[in-house]
Amino acid sequence: GQNIDQPTEMTATEGAIVQINCTYQTSGFNGLFWYQQHAGEAPTFLSYNVLDGLEEKGRFSSFLSRSKGYSYLLLKELQMKDSASYLCAVRDSNYQLIWGAGTKLIIKP
Amino acid sequence: GAVVSQHPSRVICKSGTSVKIECRSLDFQATTMFWYRQFPKQSLMLMATSNEGSKATYEQGVEKDKFLINHASLTLSTLTVTSAHPEDSSFYICSANRGQVTEAFFGQGTRLTVV
Numbered sequence: 001g002q003n004i005d006q007p008t009e010m011t012a013t014e015g016a017i018v019q020i021n022c023t024y025q026t027s028g029f030n031g032l033f034w035y036q037q038h039a040g041e042a043p044t045f046l047s048y049n050v051l052d053g054l055e056e057k058g059r060f061s062s063f064l065s066r067s068k069g070y071s072y073l074l075l076k077e078l079q080m081k082d083s084a085s086y087l088c089a090v091r092d093s094n095y096q097l098i099w100g101a102g103t104k105l106i107i108k109p
Numbered sequence: 110g111a112v113v114s115q116h117p118s119r120v121i122c123k124s125g126t127s128v129k130i131e132c133r134s135l136d137f138q139a140t141t142m143f144w145y146r147q148f149p150k151q152s153l154m155l156m157a158t159s160n161e162g163s164k165a166t167y168e169q170g171v172e173k174d175k176f177l178i179n180h181a182s183l184t185l186s187t188l189t190v191t192s193a194h195p196e197d198s199s200f201y202i203c204s205a206n207r208g209q210v211t212e213a214f215f216g217q218g219t220r221l222t223v224v
Contacts, residue, residue: 040200041217097155099155100152
């Protein structure tokens with residue numbers, strides 16, 4: 001079956017750095033996405049990786065290793081507004097998105 | 110950027126009635142749209158794939174007669190929850206891709222409460 005694993009919850013301090021990991025096993029691979037979702041709202045797109053390596057976008061970076069079936073989302077200079085759930089999703093061989101359960105990130109002052 | 114609009118954002122209905130949720134792609138044509146359901150503290154669960162001009166493809170365990178999907182145009186898909194029951198109360202979200210390799214754009218979501 002297809003499976004995406006990410007930690008259920010993480011806690012970090014305002015101003016610090018946090019890394020959210022995602023491992024996946026899917027039928028084929030056509031890209032990995034990270035989304036941010038605040039409670040009661042729809043997910044918003046953060047990043048996309050299809051080749052190995054690091055993609056940097058401001059305070060957020062995302063890394064992919066296809067051989068290891070592994071990705072992480074790195075958030076720097078954490079702000080209180082970064083408190084949200086972070087969803088990892090993989091597009092499989094049928095171009096269907098397979099979603100992880102999400103990681104709830106709690107930022108403390 | 111691409112925008113997907115979903116309406117209504119919140120709806121409360123009586124048990125046994127039907128509710129229609131609309132999903133529109135505002136600045137691009139979407140031959141395929143996706144409908145998700147999300148229960149509290151859980152991830153997105155794909156319910157069905159809506160295909161313009163043809164029947165929707167439902168995921169295993171999703172009742173097609175209860176969750177009617179119509180994708181009559183390249184910019185509009187509707188989900189109708191028929192004979193709603195309290196257990197249908199959930200957050201329903203639609204999404205669409207502008208192309209096969211672009212990211213999914215999500216509607217704002219609809220919070221359905223069946224009383």
